[in-house]
Each structure stands twice: as C-alpha cells, then as structure tokens.
Amino acid sequence: MTADSSERQNNNETIQEPSPLRETWLRLLKNKAAVAGLIIITLFLLLAIFAPLVSPHDPIAQDIEFRKSPPFTRGYILGTDELGRDILSRLIYGARLSMTIGVISVGIAMIGGVAVGTISGYYGGWFDKIVMRIIDIMLAFPYVLLTIVIVAVLGPNLTNAMIAIGISQMPRYVRLVRASVLAEKESDYILAERSIGTGDFELMFGSILPNSLAPIIVQSTLGVGEAILSSAALSFLGLGAQPPIPEWGLMIASSREFVTNAWWIVTFPGLATLLAVLGFNLFGDGLRDVLDPRLKE
Amino acid sequence: MARYILQRLLLLIPTLLGVLTIVFFMTALSPGDPARVMLGERANAQQLEQLREDLGLNKPLGEQYLIYLKRTLRLDFGRSIRTGRSVMEEIREHFPATIELALVSMFLATFFGIVIGVLSAVKQNTWLDYSAMIGALTGVSMPVFWLGLVLIMIFSVGLGWFPTGGRMEVRLFFEPITRFYLLDSLIILIRDGDPAYLKSSLQHIILPAVALGTIPIAIIARTTRSSMLETLRQDYVKTARAAGIHERRVIFRYALKNALLPVVTVIGLQFGLLLAGAILTETIFAWPGIGRWIYSAITARDYPAVQAGVIIVSAFFVGINVVVDILYSVINPKIRLR
Numbered sequence: 001m002t003a004d005s006s007e008r009q010n011n012n013e014t015i016q017e018p019s020p021l022r023e024t025w026l027r028l029l030k031n032k033a034a035v036a037g038l039i040i041i042t043l044f045l046l047l048a049i050f051a052p053l054v055s056p057h058d059p060i061a062q063d064i065e066f067r068k069s070p071p072f073t074r075g076y077i078l079g080t081d082e083l084g085r086d087i088l089s090r091l092i093y094g095a096r097l098s099m100t101i102g103v104i105s106v107g108i109a110m111i112g113g114v115a116v117g118t119i120s121g122y123y124g125g126w127f128d129k130i131v132m133r134i135i136d137i138m139l140a141f142p143y144v145l146l147t148i149v150i151v152a153v154l155g156p157n158l159t160n161a162m163i164a165i166g167i168s169q170m171p172r173y174v175r176l177v178r179a180s181v182l183a184e185k186e187s188d189y190i191l192a193e194r195s196i197g198t199g200d201f202e203l204m205f206g207s208i209l210p211n212s213l214a215p216i217i218v219q220s221t222l223g224v225g226e227a228i229l230s231s232a233a234l235s236f237l238g239l240g241a242q243p244p245i246p247e248w249g250l251m252i253a254s255s256r257e258f259v260t261n262a263w264w265i266v267t268f269p270g271l272a273t274l275l276a277v278l279g280f281n282l283f284g285d286g287l288r289d290v291l292d293p294r295l296k297e
Numbered sequence: 298m299a300r301y302i303l304q305r306l307l308l309l310i311p312t313l314l315g316v317l318t319i320v321f322f323m324t325a326l327s328p329g330d331p332a333r334v335m336l337g338e339r340a341n342a343q344q345l346e347q348l349r350e351d352l353g354l355n356k357p358l359g360e361q362y363l364i365y366l367k368r369t370l371r372l373d374f375g376r377s378i379r380t381g382r383s384v385m386e387e388i389r390e391h392f393p394a395t396i397e398l399a400l401v402s403m404f405l406a407t408f409f410g411i412v413i414g415v416l417s418a419v420k421q422n423t424w425l426d427y428s429a430m431i432g433a434l435t436g437v438s439m440p441v442f443w444l445g446l447v448l449i450m451i452f453s454v455g456l457g458w459f460p461t462g463g464r465m466e467v468r469l470f471f472e473p474i475t476r477f478y479l480l481d482s483l484i485i486l487i488r489d490g491d492p493a494y495l496k497s498s499l500q501h502i503i504l505p506a507v508a509l510g511t512i513p514i515a516i517i518a519r520t521t522r523s524s525m526l527e528t529l530r531q532d533y534v535k536t537a538r539a540a541g542i543h544e545r546r547v548i549f550r551y552a553l554k555n556a557l558l559p560v561v562t563v564i565g566l567q568f569g570l571l572l573a574g575a576i577l578t579e580t581i582f583a584w585p586g587i588g589r590w591i592y593s594a595i596t597a598r599d600y601p602a603v604q605a606g607v608i609i610v611s612a613f614f615v616g617i618n619v620v621v622d623i624l625y626s627v628i629n630p631k632i633r634l635r
Contacts, residue, residue, distance in 0.1 A: 137315030140615045141607070142573030145591075149320075149607055152595045153327040225438065232440050233577055237592060252443050256581075259450045259461075266450055270443030277438040285434070 027290045034286020040279030048096040057086035059093040059246045068262045079264040082254070087264065090246035091272045097247050098276060101162055101231045102224035108166025110220050113173020114209070120174065121181030122204050128178075135171045143168055147230055151239045158231075158247070161240040165230045169223055176219060180212035214291040221287055225280030232273050248273045301626060305619050316611050321365050324600050325358060334598045335378045374605035379597050384605045388587065392609070393476035394464060395579070395586030399571040401479075401506040406513035407564055411557070413514070414521025418556075419548060421526060429518065436515030441574070445508040445581035452504060459504050462583030466497045478502075505582040509575060513567040520563045521556065528556040558629050565621030569614040 028034050047054060056075065063076075063084035071079040078087040120131040138146070150164035184190060185208060193207055232249030234240035241247035243254070251269035258265045332348040333340065340348075349355050353364060368375070374384035413433070417426045453461040460466070464478050471494065474481045479502065482494035528534060529552055537547045576588035583589075587606060594602035 133311065133315065136312050137319060140312050140316050141319075141611050142570055142614050144570075144576060145573040145607060145610060148576065148592070148595065149323060149603075152603070153323050229438075229440055233442065236440070236442050236577070237580070238596070249440065252440065252446065256446060259446055260454050263450060266443075266446050270440055270447065273443065274435065274439050278435060281434055281438050 024290055028286060031286040031289060033282045034290065037279045037281070037283030037286060040275060041283055044095050044099060044276050044279065047092050048099045051092050051096050055086075055089035055092040057089040059089045060085060060244050068258070068265070070262075071264050078268050079262075081251070081265050082258065082262075085246075087251075087268055090251060091248070091268060093246045094248045094251065094269070094272065095276065097158075097241065097245065098228045098231065098273070101158065101165075102227045102280070105162045105165035105227040105231070106169065106220050106223040108163065109169035109223060110173055110216065112166070113170045114177050114216065116170075117174040117177030118181055118204050118209060121178035122185060122200070122208070131174065131178075135174055138168075138171045144230075144233070147234060148237070148239060151234055156234075156239040156242070158235075158241045158245070161231050161234045162227075164234070165227045168230075169227065172219060172223075173216065176215050177209075177212060180215065181208050184208045184211055218284055218288045218291060221280055221284035225277040225284065228273065228277050228280070298626070302623050305622055309615060309619060312615060313612060316615070317366060317369055317608060318362075320604050320607050321362055324604055325361070331378070331598075331600050334600075369604075369608065374608075375601040377594075377602045378599040379594070379602070384601050387590065387602070388605060388609055390476065391585060391587045391590045394478075394584060395572060395575050395588060397477045397479060398502065398505055398509060398575060398578070398584060398586060399568060401502055402510035402571055403513060403564065403568050405506055406510040406517055406567065410514045410517025411521050411560065413518040414560075415525055415548070415553065415556075417518065417522040418525035418529065426522075430522070433515040433518045436511045439511065441508055441511060442577040442581050444511060445505070445578055448504045448508055449581070459500050462501075462581075464498065464501050464585060465494070466501075469494055469497055505578050505584050508581070509571060509578040512574070513564075513571065516567060517560060517563055521560050524559045525552065525556040528552045558625070561628065562621055562625050565617060565624065569617035569621075572613055573610055 028038075056077070063080060063086075065084070066074060066076065066080050067084040068082055069076055069080045069084075071077060073079060076086050076088070078091070081087055081090070116131060120128045141149070146168045147161075147164045150167055151160050154160035154163065181204070190203060190207060193203060198207070228248075231240055232247070232252065235247045235249030236253040238253070241250045243250065248269045252266070252273075255262075255266040255269065330345075332345045332352065332354060336344055336348060353361055356364070372385055374388075376382060377384050377387060380387070413429050417429045420426050449461050452458050465471075465482075471481065471485065474484055478498040479495070482498045485494045486492050529548075534547060534552050537551050538544070542551075573588065575584075575586055576592050578584065579586045579589035580592060587610060591603065591606035591610070593599075594606060
C-alpha cells in the first residue's frame, strides 16, 4: 500500500491504515533508545519551562553561612557552591539556558544551511561552485577551533557563542540538503510540477524540501546535543556565558578549584550536561533508525 | 591511482589559501588595535603610530594581505606579542606535546574501540552489546573537560595514583632531545639506565590521554560494531562458516579485515580532530601543548600567535584528512576502480 492511497482512505473514513506520520510515531515508540531519549528531553524541557516554580531556591542568592555545604545540608539537596548558592536551583536554571542555546544555535545552523543548500543544489552553476568551495574551507577548520576563533573575533558572550556554534554547524546542513535536492530535482514529480508552471521558489521550498526533511530532522536533533556541549565548552574557557549566569559549563569551570575538597560542586553540573546531551543523542539515534529508509525492514 | 592522489593534493591548494584568507580577515577585522595591545594603555599617540608603521598596519588592507601571504608561505609568522619570541619557534616547542598526547590517546582509542566494537557485534543483542553501546553513547555525550576534572578528583586527589597535571615531575629536569617526552625518557633509560623519567612521563600522560581518547573510543567502537555486523552478514562469511572453518578464525581472519576498512577512515579523522580538541584537555591537565598555547594567545589578543596557531593546526587537520582519503583508496580497491 502506498502512502498516497492510505492518505486518501484517511480522508474518507476513520483510520484503517495509519498515516505515514502516525506510522513513524508508532515505530518510534517501539524503539527503546528513542523513548528513553524523549523522556529525558521532555524532563529537561519541563524543568526549563517551569524553572521558577520547581527550583527550591534563588539560583544567584548567596547563603554565606552555608558555603560549600555537602548535599542534603539544610534543604540544599545537591549542596551549595563556593558562594553558598543552591546547586540544584542553578542546574535547573542552567537547563533553561542550555535548552535555549541548543535550540537557537541549531536554528541558526539549520535555517542558514537549508536556505543555502537548497538554492545551491537547485540552481547549480557558479553559485553552487562558490558555495561548495566556501564549505570546504569552513570544514578545513576543526569544529572546536572554528567556534573558539569566531567567538574570539565577535567578543565573548552567550549570544556570540550561539552565533559561533550556529555558523560552525552550518556546513553539514548545506551538504545534506544540497545532496537531497540534487537527487530530487530531476525526479518525475518535480518535472511534472514544473510543466504546469510551478515557480522555482515554490518548487524548492514547497515540493523538494519537504521530501528531504528526514535527514535534516535527525541531524538537528543530534546537533542540539552537540551545541549544548559546545556552549558548555566555550563557557568553560571563559568565551561564553559570564558569571554569575548559572550556565553548566561555567559552573564546571568555577568548580576546578574544588576538586580536592567539594566533589559535589564538580560532579553535578557535568552530570546534568551529560544527561541532557545523552537525551538528544538517544533520541537522534532512534529517529535515524526509524526515518532512514535504508534500515527499514 | 597516481592521478587520484595528485588530484587530491592539488585540491589542497585552494582550500589552504582559503584558510589563510579567512584567518587574515578575521584577525584584521576583529575589534581591538594590535598596536594598543602590544604597547598597553599608557602608550602615547606617537608611539602607537610608530609601531603601526613598523608592523605595516598603516598600509591598505589589500597590501597588508599580500605581505601576509608572502610571509606565511615562508612560514614566517613574526614575533609573539606576549613573549617577543619567534612564533614559529614557540610552535615547535609546543606542538610535539600535543602530537604525543594525541598519539597515545589514539592508540588507546583504537585498541579499546576495536575490541569493544568486535565483541559487541559478535555478541549482538546481549547485555554485553547493550552496555557497550550505552557506554559509547555516554562517552560522546560527556563534556570532556568535566571528565578530566572527575578523573583528577578520583585518581589524582583521591587515590594519589597520578599527578594532576604537567608532562614530567619538575625535579626531573632534562634537556629535551626530540621534545616527545616518552621518547626522550626512553632514550635516557637506554643511555643512562635511569627509569625515573620514563615512569614519570607515563604517569603524567595517562589521565589526559584517557580523557582525550573517550570520544574516539566511543566512535571507533560504534563504527567497528556496525561495520562488523554488515560484514558478518555477507555471503563469503557464510561460505567460510559453511566450509566448517572455526568461528574465531572466521571472525578475526575473514570478517575483521574487511570490517576494518571504514574504521581506518574514522581513526584518521578522529586523530585530526584531537589536535584541536586537545585545547580543553590541555587546559585541564596543564599540558603545555599547542591547544593551550593557542587558547592563551587568544585571551591575550596575541594576534601573530593566534594566526599561526590556527593556520598550523588547520593545515595539519586538512593534511591528515587527505592522507586518510588516499590511504582508504589504497586499501580499498573498490574506490580505486572508480
């Protein structure tokens, strides 16, 4: 049964054959890794959204009397840091930051990369040649180095960190989208649409792009995890978030002095980062298994 | 074959030229006046003008660019703003430390990655496979610099097995021979019969190498596993099994050889990435390599050093990628035919 005929049936009567979207969803639910990832992501998203409601303390309020208190001291479940701030509350507000950073960075990379890749693949010619050369040059810089250099040029703060991560991740979307546009643009359905006078813009973004969505979705899910790691790394180096912002990487950076005497200050921010990134990686891997037709049985 | 190699090498020229161009304009357009940075806030207008004149910063941007290209192609990067020493000389001092660290990391990652990957594939869908793959996914999800701190906390501070940073105990002073301390200390062991140097350099390199090697281990294990699974499904493996060849021989002698083809590429690419990824690990472990050197150059706005560091690391990265491509076509006849 083709997707087309099942859709037609859906329109006429109540569900007999699941729609492609529903089918994908059902297959996703059978994938244990994807479900685990989804649960973790949802949890972090909820924490991020409801941070003021769920965090037990103010993330930047200092309880001078109880500096560097170990976990479970006077209602500080994960303990306090060197300035007497509640680590759990800081981690919850940090989730807000990391989720935002991840989504915005990937948004920049995806929107830029998809636009350039689509146009480049569709029109070809000299524009395509120049774009591919630029992409080659961008990929000549190792990813970490590229983000660091861009932030160094733009100035160290969170906004620039997101821009830098976005730019550094852009090449992969350009390549991905360009390749699938090249594969689709000569196909019969596009030729048919063109013959009835559909315009270039409509063809590119209305017809070709929706058919190339699967790899973009997988890439962007994995990209969010990577962006969270990169922003933590930049903040760790002092090139991202600046104190007293409760960013995970920054928390790890300021914990360096306490490896000898306060393990909780060191351990928890890293665990939070690890868990969030793991969530996106699990979900992204699961999505790839489900969406990649080559692995379909 | 020769044609393919030549083609790949020729393609390097425009890429590297692009790298040089981007690095130039990024530093030229970045905020801050290099002359001001070099002389400090107290400098008067006349001194600033004189220095700009000396550095050629007064010339039009186009002319500055051409001068820069000429000098860079001769590997002349000028002098460091911080130390006043030749940038190239400083790179020569710091790069071996990074290469040594990356090599040891890659050695660990290759060995353990392949072993884990093969075991996972052979025992597919057992608890061993699941835990290995969850472990691998955890490995790539971890902030490496945090892992470094945790390793220090457990093995250096807690158990006291390893030092917290550096390449060699300070009291063991020696004149570097190759600047690869493991090699140097081996030479000392053979020449003077003193094992203290080798012991110390090994102790210093283990923790950073493990931290830096985590991501490569995970990626190599995952690649090996999926490649091995694919190979084990192929007809020639089935034939070998049907012919009654011992399973161990089928796996190691027949399947592994072909399954390792894509792994070779991954190992090469990861090695290239480590050279830059070392920035974080080197910072944590006070490892005096090129990554930490570039990082401190960036924070000090030491433009000549930043330019040189970024160019050298990127050139190595691109070079390694090309070598990997060529190597892959050599060991994989299918590509050569194309």
